[in-house]
Amino acid sequence: MKGLDKLTSMRLAEVLTQKGVVAAEVITDALYIQDKEGEPFVDILVEAGHIAEWDLARVVVENFQLPFILAGNYDISQETRARIEDIDFFQHMLVPMGLFGDILTVSMPVLVTADVLMGLQKKYDVEIFPYVGLISENKKVLSDEFADFKAWQKSAAEERERRAAAAKRAANAPGAGEWADLFDEADQAVQSSIGRRPRR
Numbered sequence: 001m002k003g004l005d006k007l008t009s010m011r012l013a014e015v016l017t018q019k020g021v022v023a024a025e026v027i028t029d030a031l032y033i034q035d036k037e038g039e040p041f042v043d044i045l046v047e048a049g050h051i052a053e054w055d056l057a058r059v060v061v062e063n064f065q066l067p068f069i070l071a072g073n074y075d076i077s078q079e080t081r082a083r084i085e086d087i088d089f090f091q092h093m094l095v096p097m098g099l100f101g102d103i104l105t106v107s108m109p110v111l112v113t114a115d116v117l118m119g120l121q122k123k124y125d126v127e128i129f130p131y132v133g134l135i136s137e138n139k140k141v142l143s144d145e146f147a148d149f150k151a152w153q154k155s156a157a158e159e160r161e162r163r164a165a166a167a168k169r170a171a172n173a174p175g176a177g178e179w180a181d182l183f184d185e186a187d188q189a190v191q192s193s194i195g196r197r198p199r200r
Contacts, residue, residue: 107133
């Protein structure tokens with residue numbers, strides 16, 4: 001699908017900054033956490049309560065010109081299930097909806113970045129057509145439709161907790177203050193960069 005390359009966290013960050021719906025410092029922090037810990041930018045914003053998922057989905061629909069769907073209203077075909085490896089979609093909370101020749105339609109948890117979608121296109125030799133969905137809806141559908149999802153989700157949560165604990169230990173280690181100063185400088189640089197980008 002043309003235009004997949006525009007689906008980036010930085011582009012969404014620019015839109016949110018321009019619209020003033022999320023504070024610039026919150027956006028900067030979320031981008032930093034995504035880069036450092038691998039958590040999706042949209043998940044960070046929604047889980048921390050900075051914006052409702054419906055409002056964030058509306059921003060993505062309006063600014064990336066993509067259709068919206070509630071994945072629970074769609075039946076996943078057996079052909080689609082047979083073609084994919086579940087874990088590839090669990091990892092990014094994507095719901096694979098239908099396979100039409102070499103076109104795979106998916107519901108995104110608001111937004112999944114271009115590099116992920118292009119990687120899946122290459123792996124499965126398909127063209128992905130993404131719909132904007134909701135994080136909560138996609139989790140429910142994956143849990144209801146895929147028997148292995150709950151076990152995977154528990155394992156992923158435990159891994160996140162381990163990473164968080166390791167990061168906390170590192171932050172309390174001798175010399176951590178010097179690293180914190182460097183991170184603060186990096187945050188300021190990112191925020192400044194967002195502020196200097198021209199409006200589109």
